[in-house]
Amino acid sequence: MTFADHLARFTPEEWTEALETLAPEIHPIDLDATRVWLAFFPLQLHLALMAASPEERPALERKLGLMGQWRLEDHVDTSHTFLHGHRYWPQTRRAILAVSAETSFPATLPEIFTRVADHVSRTCSVDRDQLLGITIAGLMTLRQCGGEKFGIDKLGIDKLGAAVRVQLTPEVHARSIRQIQRRRRLQRGQGLFGFLRGRKKRYRMTFDENAPDGSFELIAGQDIASGAQSDKRDYRAKDSRCIPGEGPIPVECRAASCGTCWVGVLAGADRLSPIDPADEGKRLKVFGYPQPRTNDGAPIIRLACQARPTGDVTFVIPPWNGIIGKII
Ligand code: FES
Structure with missing residues (x-):
């Protein structure tokens, strides 16, 4: 079973529950941002669209009145720029690839989130609480886009590192959590x-x-x-x-x-x-x-x-x- 297949075993409700289970461990700078991100890209919508055949899908999209860019695959690297953890997106995407290459995966979503966030934490020396939000966004992105669009199949970890960039100006990138909280x-x-x-x-x-x-x-x-x-x-x-x-x-x-x-x-x-x-x-x-x-x-x-x-x-x-x- 691939890592993407393993993630596909969890229901939309289990994803939300997993976020709330880990909420006390997520840094306040990204807790509500992560809740908002999951609300913006509901797994239920993705599942409903995927349940329709490619021929039926355009009609379903019209029936649901969808406007704008609802497909997460269209913004794999940019959907989460409002999370502070976006600063560590290249490392997070690499960590998801690394965990996906392991031979066994944690049984529950909170354990998966923690395993990946710990991996990122070790590579960029940042506390896990700042990384859980971007980790959840990254794993849901893999869940909805599939391994190929996420880069698991076509890019090795080394190539991916060069291909993925943080979408922030140097000035915004340098902003500390305290500065952001003060402005808010x-x-x-x-x-x-x-x-x-x-x-x-x-x-x-x-x-x-x-x-x-x-x-x-x-x-x-x-x-x-x-x-x-x-x-x-x-x-x-x-x-x-x-x-x-x-x-x-x-x-x-x-x-x-x-x-x-x-x-x-x-x-x-x-x-x-x-x-x-x-x-x-x-x-x-x-x-x-x-x-x-x-x-x-x-x-x-x-x-x-x-x-x-x-x-x-x-x-x-x-x-x-x-x-x-x-x-x-
Ligand atoms: S619901 Fe606010 S503009 Fe229509």
């Missing part, structure tokens, strides 16, 4: 004059921590999608779902009806208006987007057209959307 916590004050003039509070929405211009300002009371409209740059080159003049978040209805505007919150989930169970909560179930929560119980998958911030928030935009509730 930072709440902008209004200043005395702003307060005296009765100026409405403004909050910073960061949608790409790795880009120097990856944020926009939002006025208190606005939802995230409305605030994004203040950003008039053209984002279609990065994401064909974006509409010129509407900002970096793809939107259609602005009324919780289409599911286009879902986002994953990396920091500040507790600074968002609660989910209305009769509206946003109900619609999220129809759309089928997974619903992970922070350790404190705050939801981290939100509809940007419904979530109203009460402070600065850092989030990421998934590369696809659809209405997959019937298969998840």
